[in-house]
Amino acid sequence: MEMSAFTDRLRSGKAPEFPSDANTLSFAQKLDSQDSLRHLRDEFLIPTKTSFKKKALDGTIPGTVPLPNGTANGTHQSNGSPTADDSEKVIYFVGNSLGAQPKAVRRYIDAQLETWASIGVNGHFTDMGDSPLVAWQDMAEDCAVKSADLVGASPHEIVIMNTLTANLHMMMASFYKPTEKRHKVILEWKPFPSDHYAIESQIAWHGLDPAKSMVKIEPDENCLIPTQKILDTIDEHGDETALILLPGIQYYSGQYFDMPRITAYAKAKGIVVGWDLAHAAGNVELRLHDWDVDFACWCTYKYINAGPGSIAGAFVHERHGRVEWADDAGIDGTGRPSYRPRLMGWYGGDKRVRFNMDNKFVPTPGAAGYQLSNPSIIDLASLSGALSVFGKTSMHDLRSKALVLTAYAEYLMDEMQASSPSDSEPPFRIITPRDPAQRGTQLSVVFANSELHDAVSASLEENGVMCDKRKPNVIRVAPVPLYSRFEDVWRFMQILREAVRLDKA
Numbered sequence: 001m002e003m004s005a006f007t008d009r010l011r012s013g014k015a016p017e018f019p020s021d022a023n024t025l026s027f028a029q030k031l032d033s034q035d036s037l038r039h040l041r042d043e044f045l046i047p048t049k050t051s052f053k054k055k056a057l058d059g060t061i062p063g064t065v066p067l068p069n070g071t072a073n074g075t076h077q078s079n080g081s082p083t084a085d086d087s088e089k090v091i092y093f094v095g096n097s098l099g100a101q102p103k104a105v106r107r108y109i110d111a112q113l114e115t116w117a118s119i120g121v122n123g124h125f126t127d128m129g130d131s132p133l134v135a136w137q138d139m140a141e142d143c144a145v146k147s148a149d150l151v152g153a154s155p156h157e158i159v160i161m162n163t164l165t166a167n168l169h170m171m172m173a174s175f176y177k178p179t180e181k182r183h184k185v186i187l188e189w190k191p192f193p194s195d196h197y198a199i200e201s202q203i204a205w206h207g208l209d210p211a212k213s214m215v216k217i218e219p220d221e222n223c224l225i226p227t228q229k230i231l232d233t234i235d236e237h238g239d240e241t242a243l244i245l246l247p248g249i250q251y252y253s254g255q256y257f258d259m260p261r262i263t264a265y266a267k268a269k270g271i272v273v274g275w276d277l278a279h280a281a282g283n284v285e286l287r288l289h290d291w292d293v294d295f296a297c298w299c300t301y302k303y304i305n306a307g308p309g310s311i312a313g314a315f316v317h318e319r320h321g322r323v324e325w326a327d328d329a330g331i332d333g334t335g336r337p338s339y340r341p342r343l344m345g346w347y348g349g350d351k352r353v354r355f356n357m358d359n360k361f362v363p364t365p366g367a368a369g370y371q372l373s374n375p376s377i378i379d380l381a382s383l384s385g386a387l388s389v390f391g392k393t394s395m396h397d398l399r400s401k402a403l404v405l406t407a408y409a410e411y412l413m414d415e416m417q418a419s420s421p422s423d424s425e426p427p428f429r430i431i432t433p434r435d436p437a438q439r440g441t442q443l444s445v446v447f448a449n450s451e452l453h454d455a456v457s458a459s460l461e462e463n464g465v466m467c468d469k470r471k472p473n474v475i476r477v478a479p480v481p482l483y484s485r486f487e488d489v490w491r492f493m494q495i496l497r498e499a500v501r502l503d504k505a
């Protein structure tokens, strides 16, 4: 069966039906050879089994050839076939926490350092020739253009600014407008703690009691939250609810919520709908504009690979970004525009009048009008480099590969379970939804006990596997499609099998 046939089956919600030789290295390598995105792995610097144990800098960049003068050649390209180089790399299945470094990032940051050193303040308005960067004042907009396919929105609906939690606050400042009757915020029972704190403190900031205004949806015994339960909660609290704020993909279970259905349902009850896309942006195909989402926020260091703590993104639907003038004269007239109230700063101001310094705020139409400060260009250079890799493919193609990679990982884990003695407790179980439409590239695995979890964690580390371990007993495995191979999935499973000692059981 060709790889595209697996994708087609998965896209139509069917099991992929892997053949009987699926659990072999040669099968994994066959899928890799059919993978039209396999060259993208060469765009990344993936830690090696030696480099990831480094305790001090030594001037080397993993996976690159040192130049005679002792510096590393960050643009070195291998030809994409399995090389000696490749076998030295760790299995990097932790891109859901911090994406691997795109080689472009160094190039883009170098360009910025040269620009700044060479022309100083003029960098704000100068488009340097032979630079991958645009003038500093256009950098955020440029990154918004490059993010459009990732979130399914027009560039005008995207703003690159701040960090994720800061943006959640900024968005709630504009979109959470509690009244005596409608004051509740619907969230899930255990969101990422930062989201919980942001919501809790916004409620308290309005002088309300979080205990009365937070509505937390609990999962069923499988750690998942059925869509129907969310819709029922909306029914139950609809009249009193001002805002629903859920993650597109739940960070712990990996559950991908039915965003269009939940959005439409909540909006029909007059509820404002926001999404935290930390684990969804760059991972699944999103259509924020068409789904009529009010606002969304995401970070760029997980699936987008822009580096730790890098600048974040936000979506504001175009209807909330309008700037309207009562008279015909518009921005050149004397009137004041009307626009959605928000927290304001000079950089949200329309470029045509931003530098008038006259204290008459005129927002930039669209999401860009929600900016506060001039953004960090080092940050934007890094993000721009990371997004340039996405520019070589599409979310559609990435998702097509991710569906098969994830299903293959699931299949091999299931097979491992099936070969364990039937009278003993299974060593682990997958809590991420079985339905490919309800998950991204992450599989969350719960071990039978914390001793086993610790033993497996240690063994993975020893064997050059990086993945996310959550105490007491969960690991999250994310074979992200930009730089992971089917061979990596297969090799990972050999290490896991050995670690849970099924072979010896």
Ligand SMILES: *Cc1c(COP(=O)(O)O)cnc(C)c1O
Residues within 6 Å of the ligand: 163, 164, 165, 166, 192, 194, 195, 247, 251, 276, 278, 279, 299
């Ligand atoms: C990663 C993550 C965060 C982190 O927030 P920062 O403000 O970027 O530190 C917040 N919320 C969710 C759901 C996350 O997955």
